Amino acid sequence: MLKKWQKKDLLKAYRTMREIREFEERVHIEFAAGGIPGFVHLYAGEEACATGVCMHLKANDKIASTHRGHGHCIAKGVDINGMMAEIYGKKTGTCGGKGGSMHIADLDKGMMGANGIVGAGPPLICGAGLAAKTKGSGGVGVAFFGDGGSNQGTVFEAMNLSMAWQLPCVFVVENNGFAESTSPKYTAPGVTNLSDRAKGVGMPGVTVDGFDFFAVHEAAGEMIDRARKGQGPSLLEVKFTRYFGHFEGDAMTYRPKDEVKKIRQTVDCLLQFRNKVTSAGMVTDAELDAVDREVKALVEESVVQAKAAPNPPLSDLLTDVYVSY
Amino acid sequence: MNMIEAIRDAMDIMLAQDNNVVVFGEDVGYFGGVFRCTAGLQAKHGKHRVFDTPINESGIVGVAIGMGAYGLRPCVEIQFADYVYPAYDQIASEAARLRHRSNGQFYAPLVIRMPTGGGIFGGQTHSQSPEALFTHVSGLKTVVPSNPYDAKGLLISSIEDDDPVIFLEPKRLYNGPFDGHHERPSIPWSKHPLGEVPEHHYHVPLGEAAVRRQGSAVTILAYGTMVYVAEAAVAETGIDAEIIDLRTLLPLDMATIETSVKKTGRCMVIHEATLTSGFGAELCALVQESCFYHLEAPIERVTGWDTPYPHALEWEYFPGPARVGSALKRMMEA
Numbered sequence: 001m002l003k004k005w006q007k008k009d010l011l012k013a014y015r016t017m018r019e020i021r022e023f024e025e026r027v028h029i030e031f032a033a034g035g036i037p038g039f040v041h042l043y044a045g046e047e048a049c050a051t052g053v054c055m056h057l058k059a060n061d062k063i064a065s066t067h068r069g070h071g072h073c074i075a076k077g078v079d080i081n082g083m084m085a086e087i088y089g090k091k092t093g094t095c096g097g098k099g100g101s102m103h104i105a106d107l108d109k110g111m112m113g114a115n116g117i118v119g120a121g122p123p124l125i126c127g128a129g130l131a132a133k134t135k136g137s138g139g140v141g142v143a144f145f146g147d148g149g150s151n152q153g154t155v156f157e158a159m160n161l162s163m164a165w166q167l168p169c170v171f172v173v174e175n176n177g178f179a180e181s182t183s184p185k186y187t188a189p190g191v192t193n194l195s196d197r198a199k200g201v202g203m204p205g206v207t208v209d210g211f212d213f214f215a216v217h218e219a220a221g222e223m224i225d226r227a228r229k230g231q232g233p234s235l236l237e238v239k240f241t242r243y244f245g246h247f248e249g250d251a252m253t254y255r256p257k258d259e260v261k262k263i264r265q266t267v268d269c270l271l272q273f274r275n276k277v278t279s280a281g282m283v284t285d286a287e288l289d290a291v292d293r294e295v296k297a298l299v300e301e302s303v304v305q306a307k308a309a310p311n312p313p314l315s316d317l318l319t320d321v322y323v324s325y
Numbered sequence: 326m327n328m329i330e331a332i333r334d335a336m337d338i339m340l341a342q343d344n345n346v347v348v349f350g351e352d353v354g355y356f357g358g359v360f361r362c363t364a365g366l367q368a369k370h371g372k373h374r375v376f377d378t379p380i381n382e383s384g385i386v387g388v389a390i391g392m393g394a395y396g397l398r399p400c401v402e403i404q405f406a407d408y409v410y411p412a413y414d415q416i417a418s419e420a421a422r423l424r425h426r427s428n429g430q431f432y433a434p435l436v437i438r439m440p441t442g443g444g445i446f447g448g449q450t451h452s453q454s455p456e457a458l459f460t461h462v463s464g465l466k467t468v469v470p471s472n473p474y475d476a477k478g479l480l481i482s483s484i485e486d487d488d489p490v491i492f493l494e495p496k497r498l499y500n501g502p503f504d505g506h507h508e509r510p511s512i513p514w515s516k517h518p519l520g521e522v523p524e525h526h527y528h529v530p531l532g533e534a535a536v537r538r539q540g541s542a543v544t545i546l547a548y549g550t551m552v553y554v555a556e557a558a559v560a561e562t563g564i565d566a567e568i569i570d571l572r573t574l575l576p577l578d579m580a581t582i583e584t585s586v587k588k589t590g591r592c593m594v595i596h597e598a599t600l601t602s603g604f605g606a607e608l609c610a611l612v613q614e615s616c617f618y619h620l621e622a623p624i625e626r627v628t629g630w631d632t633p634y635p636h637a638l639e640w641e642y643f644p645g646p647a648r649v650g651s652a653l654k655r656m657m658e659a
Contacts, residue, residue, distance in 0.1 A: 033540035038446040038636060100448040100636030116450025117408065118380050151379035152409065179380055181356035187379035254356060312637045321632045 001214055002280045013055060013213060015291050017270055020071040022292075022299045023080060024244070027070070027087065027101075028305060031248045037089050038100045043071030045243035045260075048269035049174055050075035052216030053142060053236075060139040062110040064121030064126040066174075067102045069114025070241070073291045078106045081104040084302035090309035091200050097312045098320065119152025121145055122171060126158050129167035129227075140168040140227040143232055148179025151187055151195050160201045161298070169233040170223045174210070177239075178186040180246045181254040195237035203234050210240030211267040214276070240269075326522040327514040328499045331473035332362045332438070336400055336482035338526050340370045343398060346484060348375045350385055350402030359404055359442055360499060365584045375384075386412040386437060386543055390420045393433035393489075400484050406439035406493060407453045420489040421464030430433045436483045436490045441469075442550055442597050443634050444497035444507065445641060452634035453551075456554070456599035459491040460575045460607065466490045466531060467574040469548040471498060472519035475572055478529030486531060495549035502551055504557035505645030532576035536585070540567035543591035543656055546582060546608050548574065551595045558649035564657055566593075574604055582608075590621040595649055599629040621658035 002010075024044040031040050043050065054063065054075035063325075065072040073083055078094060086093030087101045094104050096156070105113035112128060115121050125143035132139040145155060150173045162169045173194050177183060184194065191197060198205025208215040216238055223234040243260050245252045264271075277283040326333065339346045347372075348363060354377040357364030367375040378385050382403055389399035409416070417439070424432040428648045443452035459467045464486050468474035476494065483490040497503045501513045514520030537552055542565040545555045552570045559566045567585050571577065592612050593633045594605040605626045612624055627644045635642050 037639070038448055039451060086636075091637075093637075097637030098633075098635055100446075102448055102450060103636070116448065117410075119411075148380040151381055153383055179351070180359065181352045182377050182379075186377060251508070314638070314641055317635065317638050317641050318630060318632055 002276065002282055005282065007282055010283055011287065011291065013051055013217070014270070014273055014277070014283070014288055015053040015295065016055070016075055017213065017273065018291055018295045019080065019128075019298070020044070020047040020050065020074045021270060022228070022295045023070060023074060023083070026299050026303060028244060028248065035307065036087055038102070040087065040101045041246065042242070042244040042248065043068050045241055045263070045268070046174060046176060046210065047071055048213040048216050049210050049238040049240070050174065052213050053172055053220040056221050057110070057142065058135060058139070060110065062112055062139060062141045063126065064112045064125040064128070064140060064143045065114045066121065066144055066146055066149065067103070067114060067116050067118065068146070069104060071108070073104050073111055073114065076111045077109045078104065078111055080298060081207040081302045081305050084306040085309050088306040088309070089311070090306055091312045091316070092305070092309040098316070098317060119145060119149040119154040121182070122155045122158035123161070125169055126161050127161065127169055129169040130165060138228075140224055141171065141172045142224070144172045144174055146179065147173060147175040147177070147184040147188070147194060148182070150197070157281045159197075159203065161231070163201045163203055166230070166232045168227040168230065170220070170227055171233065171235045172220070173235065173237045175237055175239045176242045178242075178246065178254065193237055195235050198235040201269065203232060205235040205237070207237040207239060210238035211269045211272060213269055213273050247249060283287060326473045326520060327501070328470070328473045328476050328494070329360060329362050331477040331522045332480055332494065332526070333364065334522065335364065335477045335484070336363065336366060337369070339481060339484045340366065340402070342526065345396060346374070346398045346400060347392065348400050348402075349378055351378055351380055351404045351611050353377060353402050358402060360496065362402065362438070369492045382408050382412040382413055386415040386420065389435040389437070390415060390423065390433045393435040394423065394431045398434050398484055400436040400438065403437060403439040405447075405451050406441040406455050407450045409439060409455065413458070416459070416465070416489070416491075417462045421462045424488070425464060432487055433489050434487045436480070436492050438492045438494060440496040441493040442497055443497045443639065444457050444503060444550065446636070446639055447634070448636040449633040454493075454596065454629070456493055456574055456598060457602060457604045458584055460578060460604055464489065466576065467493065468531060468572070469493045469495065469574060470572065471495065471549050471552040471570050472502070472517070473514050473522045473596040474519045475529050475535070476521055479531070479572065481526060482528045482531050490531070493549070502553045504553040505643060506557065507640055529572065531573045532578055534572055534578035534581040535570045536567060536581065537570050538566065538568040541566040541589055542566055542587045543593060543653065544569060544582070546571060546592065546594045548572065548596065551597060554644065554646050554649055555595060557646035558653055561646055562650045566653065577611070579611060579615065582612065586612055586616040587619045590619055592616070592620070593625045593627065593652060593656060595627045595644060597629050597644060599631045601631050603628055622656050625652050625656050649654050
C-alpha cells in the first residue's frame with residue numbers, strides 16, 4: 001500500500017495531522033486557562049479524516065464543515081495564525097473575530113465555514129457543487145457532518161438532491177460515537193453502518209476505520225475522483241472517537257473512564273501512521289520528530305500572536321450585515 | 326433553587342401528577358440535558374416518559390404535536406433557541422393552526438422549552454432571542470421567565486395549558502440574576518428573594534405581568550435578562566422608574582402596562598433581540614394606541630443592534646445598563 005506514496009506526501013500528511021493535533025491540544029489548554037471566549041469543540045482523535053479527505057482536494061474545491069471544524073480548516077489550508085486569532089475573537093482572526101471557533105470560514109481556501117447548526121453544511125455543499133457544474137469551473141464539494149448531524153432532514157434532503165442533479169459532491173459522515181452524549185446505536189438502530197443510508201438514495205456508500213489514515217485516504221480518493229469525473233456523489237462514513245468532550249468543559253459522564261487513554265496508546269491515527277511509515281523504511285522517526293518540533297513552534301507562535309492581537313474596534317459592530325448599511 | 330432546578334422541579338411535579346406528561350429532546354433523557362434541566366427525570370419517571378431524540382428539531386416538534394393531538398402533554402426541549410429553525414415549519418404551520426383548521430376538533434397542548442439569549446459568548450448560533458418569530462404567529466403563546474419562582478410557576482401553567490406554548494429560558498439567568506455588568510462577580514439565586522421556590526405545585530398564570538419596582542417617572546417594559554439590566558440602570562441613574570416584567574409576551578398583560586404608563590407618562594421598551602420588527606415594536610404600537618394622550622415623550626426602545634450576535638464585541642451588542650441608563654436620562658429631558 002505504501003509503495004505508491006512519495007516521501008514528501010507522507011511527510012505532508014503527517015504534518016497536517018500533527019498540526020491539527022497540536023492546535024487542538026493547545027486550544028484545550030488555553031481554554032482551560034480561561035483565555036478563550038465562547039464554545040470550543042475539539043477535533044483531536046479525528047485527524048486522519050480531515051487530512052485523508054482534504055489531501056485529494058484542490059484550491060477550487062469546496063468543503064462545508066461542522067461545529068467541530070478546526071481540523072477541516074487546517075486540512076484545507078486555512079492559516080493557523082488567523083484561526084487562533086479568530087478563536088480568541090481578535091481583529092486579526094480569519095473572520096475578524098465575528099465568527100469564533102464555530103464559524104471559521106475562508107472563502108479563498110474553499111472553506112465554506114465551520115457551522116454552529118448541526119446538519120446545515122450538506123445542502124450548502126450541494127449548492128457549491130451545482131455552482132461548479134453550472135459554471136463549468138470543475139471543482140468538487142465535500143460536506144463533513146457528524147453521526148448526530150446525519151439524522152437531520154437537511155442531510156437526507158441534500159443527499160437526495162445531489163443524486164437528482166448528479167452533483168460533484170462527497171458526503172463524509174464523521175461517526176465519533178456520540179452526538180453530544182447520545183450514541184448512534186440509539187438514534188440510528190436500523191443500520192449497521194451509517195454509510196448504509198447511501199442505498200436509500202442510490203449512491204455508493206463505504207465505511208472506513210477513521211484511525212487509519214491510509215484507509216480514509218484511499219476511500220476518499222475514489223469518491224472524490226468519481227465526483228470530479230461527473231459520475232455523481234457518494235457517502236463515506238469514517239468511524240473513530242473524539243479525545244475530548246463534546247465541548248470544552250464537558251465532563252463526559254457518558255463514556256467509560258480511560259477509554260480515550262487506551263485508544264491514544266493503541267490505535268491513535270498519528271501513532272499508527274508513524275509505525276507504518278517508519279517500519280516500511282520510508283520516513284525516519286527523527287524526520288517525524290522534526291515535524292513535531294516545527295509544528296509545536298508554529299502553534300506556539302499562533303497563540304502568542306493571537307493573545308497580542310487587537311480586539312475588533314467598535315466600528316466593526318455593524319459592518320458586514322448588508323453590502324452597505 | 327436556581328432556575329435550572331426550578332424548571333426541573335416543574336417538570337418533575339407534572340410528570341408525577343399527570344401520566345400524560347412526557348419530556349423529550351436532544352440529550353434530555355440519559356444525559357439530563359446540556360443545561361441539566363432534565364437531570365434525573367428519566368431515572369425517576371422511566372424511559373417512556375423522559376427520553377432522548379436524534380438531532381431532529383423538526384421531528385421533535387412534529388412528534389410532540391401528534392402526541393398532543395391524541396391526548397398527551399409533551400414538554401419538549403430544543404437545546405438552544407438558535408436550533409429551532411428546522412422546527413419552525415412544524416411550529417408555525419402545524420402546532421399554531423391545528424385548532425383553527427380543524428374547527429376546534431384537535432389542539433396541541435405542548436410546551437417547547439428553549440434556552441435563549443446571550444451573555445455567554447455563544448456567538449451567532451447560541452445566543453439568539455427569537456421571541457418575535459413566535460409572537461407574530463397566531464395560535465402560539467410565548468413565555469419568558471426572569472427568575473426561578475416564576476419559571477416554575479409559569480412552566481406548570483404552560484404544561485397545563487391547552488395551547489402550544491413557546492417557553493424561552495434566558496440562559497444567562499439559569500444560575501443567577503444578571504444585570505449586564507459582566508465584569509463583576511455573578512450573584513447566585515440563593516442570594517435573591519426570587520430564588521426562594523416552594524417545593525409544591527403552584528401556578529404563575531400566563532398573561533400576568535409583575536411590577537418589579539414601583540416608580541413614578543417612567544415605565545420600563547422588560548422581560549428575561551433585561552429586567553435586571555433595568556434595575557441596574559435605575560439604581561445607577563437614580564431615575565424613579567417603574568419596572569414591569571412582562572413574563573408572558575402573549576397573552577400580554579396590557580392592563581398592567583396601561584395603568585403604569587398612564588401614571589408615569591413615559592415608556593421605555595427594552596429587549597436583547599434585534600430592534601427591527603422586534604417584540605418592542607409591538608409594545609410601542611400598543612402603548613401609543615392605548616396611552617397616546619398620556620405620553621409626555623416619545624416611547625424609546627433600547628435593544629440589541631440589527632446584526633447577527635457577534636463573537637467578539639459581545640458586550641457592545643448587549644443592551645447593558647449604560648445604554649439603558651443614558652436612554653432613561655434622555656427621555657427624562659424630553
